Amino acid sequence: MKNDHHDSAGLNAPVPEQSGQRADETMFMALFATxxxxxxxxxxxxxxxxxxxxxxxxxxxxxxxxxxxxxxxxxxxxxxxxxxxxxxxxxxxxxxxxxxxxxxxxxxxxxxxxxxxxxxxxxxxxxxxxxxxISERKDFESLTEFRLRLLEMSNTSSTEELLTFTLDEAERLTGSTLGFFNFISDDQSIVMRHACSSCAKKDNCGEASHPNQIDPAICADVITEKRAVIHNDHATLRHCNSRFVDHQQAKRELIVPIIRNGKVMATMEIGNKPIDYRDEDVRLISVLAGVAWDIIARKYAEESERKMQEAIQYTQKMELIGQLAGGIAHDINNVLMAILGHAELMIDELDEWNPFSESLLTIQESAVRATNLIQQLLAFARKQMIQPTLVELDKEIDKQKPMLREITGDRVRIEWIPGSNHARVLIDPSQLDQILTNLCANARDAIEGAGKVTIETSTVRVEAAECYAGHPCQTPGNFVTISVTDNGCGIDSNTLPHIFEPFFTTREVGKGTGLGLSTVYGIVRQNKGYLECQSSPGCGARFTIYLLRHDDSPETPENTSAGVSETRKAWKTILLVDDDPSIVALIRTVLTKHDYAVLTATTPRNAERIAAASDNEIALLLTDVVMPEMNGRELSARVQAIHPHLKTLFMSAFTMEMIAMHGVTGSETNFIRKPFKISTLIQVIQKILG
Structure with a gap:
């Protein structure tokens, strides 16, 4: 019985292996659950x-x-x-x-x-x-790869390309489909859209040129509170006037600030993620934007240093050319003065049928061309004597249309689009004439066969953020623009950096001086303006000049050649002083011919002695400005002490800079620049003594 009972009990008892397996399963599931x-x-x-x-x-x-x-x-x-x-x-x-x-x-x-x-x-x-x-690890790997790729790209890509790549990566990591990068002005009041993502461009959200100013309200919260902002519903987007509202699919956006030294430098916007943006998106995009900004800031600093070095080298080169131009201008102008003056005297004496008349006219024309070349060099070197006046730009250009059509000829049509709306600029009208003449001549030469040159004006406000973002104007302000556009052959990228250098030309030898565009450059900079050229081979060229807009009327100097009287005052005494004997001889002949009594001297000391010894009242002192012993201004004061009613007419072949150093400014009423025509000299003298 005992054994039977034992066997019976053994048959009903659990198998140890099955019991242990169930226990393991129970323990496993308990561990699994918790x-x-x-x-x-x-x-x-x-x-x-x-x-x-x-x-x-x-x-x-x-x-x-x-x-x-x-x-x-x-x-x-x-x-x-x-x-x-x-x-x-x-x-x-x-x-x-x-x-x-x-x-x-x-x-x-x-x-x-x-x-x-x-x-x-x-x-x-x-x-x-x-x-x-492993999302954080993957993000870290993506950011590391992004940083390396951006560093590699920074050597060859533009800032906009780097920002576009950054925005594309931000979209990829967050599942967004829109992205924009904005620069913020130093005073935090101006927001400049500088780049957009590839998706935004394809979706026509980024079709506007960059940089362009946008509504500061878009980033107001980000800028004032210096924190990221998330808008996860369309109603909130409309409430904050977001840029994404213009896009019919806009639903969500995330804006993160880039803060350096306590100031918001830029913002990155991404939008249209299929689900709500979260704090983890803020952290990811903030890191991404910070990495991009640091690399771009470094690139910008390197580019700024490089451009500064290039600008210094360019300025030094231009200054050397300017010094050369100024140095030779005096001597060459005196030589040209003698040639022009004697040629004019001989032409006046000869009959038209005289066989020498044509030769003398050729001499005169050649001397005038040489004079113009010197003036172009001085214009480039910004050493011209100028008399700026307030001009209404559209009206002034309209006056010059007939002359410009003569320059371009019949095969090139000029289209004139006035758009400055009576805006005025402060410039010497003759310089405006030089600008348009040279730009139209350059456009004509770039066009083979029939073509078109478009002259257009407009007004524009340049903000500080635009200057920072690379605008041709280096200072903010209100500007009037003159654009001259042609549909000619265009300019390649290797040639473009050199087009404003004097004597640089792509035309064959003998077909151009290479001074046209350099003259324009010098005039624009002398008038505190800016100049840029946009061109590519086969696409023509567009030259845009920015001149400061003036709304107030300044005092403008009197025009020395205006209202000249034809009446001659016979036997008035003129004291003529110049350290060049050939100039003295020429002008003495001319003045004597016009019934003036002429006293001459080649040094200021001698002129002072002659003035003291003269029994006749000296009516006019006609003197050079830069001379040995003393300058013309000092001589005028000494002679006027002897002859109280004396009037003075200054003349010089030196540059404006040199003349100003000797007491005669560009606004001097009685001044005539060498070389001048004999007839012009007589008109000016008659006006002074009239």
Missing amino acids: HPSVMLIVDAGTGRVVDANHAATQFYGWPVEEFRKLNLLDIDVPSPADGTNSPSLLAALEQGRTSRTHRKADGSVREVELFASPAGLPEKNTLFVIVQD
């Missing part, structure tokens, strides 16, 4: 989710009941490289480890790494899967 790691049990054959632990429901956002209705393929976001996601995912799980992108219940995605092994549960062919969130 473990802080994200864990799933899936069917290895189909990918169906058999079970999910509490950590998984917290991570993904689905309750266990919902989770058990899902397939692992439902939450897997396939890579574009995968043809179909099913074989790729399940095959990868069999290998025990794979990296995937998973979708959560709220629609957001996370980068995860899956570790799989057989579960060993009663359900056959099940896998135990541990899910590890």
Whole structure:
């Protein structure tokens, strides 16, 4: 009985192995349910989710009941490289480890790494899967790769290209489809759109040229509070006047500031993420924007230093040319004065049929051309004697249309588009004439066959942020622009940096002086303006000049040649002083011929002695400015002490700068520049003595 009882009891007792297995399963499921790691049990054959632990429901956002209705393929976001996601995912799980992108219940995605092994549960062919969130690691890897790529690009790419690449990366990392990068002015009041993403360009949101000013209200909260701003609904976007409102698909946006030294330097905007932006997006985009800004700021500093060095070298070169021009101008102008004067005297004496008349006219014309060349050099060197006056730009250009049409000829049509709306600029009208003449001549030479030159004016306000962003105007303000555009052959990138250098020309030898554009450059800079050229081969060229707009009328100097009387005052005494004997001889002949009594001297001391010894009242002192012993201004004061009613007419072949150093300014009423025509000299003298 005992043995029977024992056998009976043994048959009903649990098998130790089965009991231990159930205990292990119970312990496993308890650990599975409470473990802080994200864990799933899936069917290895189909990918169906058999079970999910509490950590998984917290991570993904689905309750266990919902989770058990899902397939692992439902939450897997396939890579574009995968043809179909099913074989790729399940095959990868069999290998025990794979990296995937998973979708959560709220629609957001996370980068995860899956570790799989057989579960060993009663359900056959099940896998135990541990899910590890590696999004931060992936972001770090992406940022590292982005930084290296941006550094590499910075050597060859423009600032706008670097910013576009940054915005494209921001869109990729967040799933956005719009992106903009804005620069903020130093006073934080101006927002300049500087770049947009590739998607924004394709979507016609970035079709405007950059940089362009936008409504500061877009970034008001970001700038004032120095923090990132998220707008996750369309109503909020409209409330804050966002740039994205103009886009019919706009729903959400994120704006992050880039802050350096306590000031917002720029903002990065991204928009239209399929789901709401979150704090993790703020952190990611802030790092991305900061990396880009530091690289771009370094590139900008390097470019600024390079441009400064180039500007210094260019300025030094131009200054040397200017010194050369100024140095030779005096001597050459005196020589030309003698040639022009004697030629004019001989032409007046000869009859038209005289065989020498034509030769003398040729001599005179050649001397005039040489004079113009010297004036062009002085214009480039900004050493011209000028008399700026307030002119209404459109009206002044309109006067010059007939002359400009003569320059371009019949084959080139001039289109005139006035648009400055009666705006005025302060400039010597003769210099405006030089600018338009040279630009139209340059355009004509660039056009083969028939063509068109468009002259257009407008007004523009240049802000400080635009100057910072690379605008040709280096200082902010209100400007009037003159644009001269042709449809000629255009200028290649190698030639473009040199076009304003004197004597630089692409025309064949003997066909150009190379002084046309350099003259324009010198005149514009002398008038505190700015100049840029936009051109490419086969696309013509556009020259744009920026001149400061003047709304107040300044005092303008009297024109020395206006209102000249034809009445001659016979036998008035003129004291003529010049250290060049040939000039003295020429002018004495001319003045004597016009019934003036002439006293001459080649040194100031001698002139002073002659004035003291003269019994006749000296009516006019005609004197050079720069001379040995004393200058013309000092001589005038000494002679006037002897002859109180004396009037003075200064003349000089030196540059404006040199003349001003000797007491005679560009606004001096009684001044005549050498070389001058004999008839002009007589008219000026008659006006002074009249």
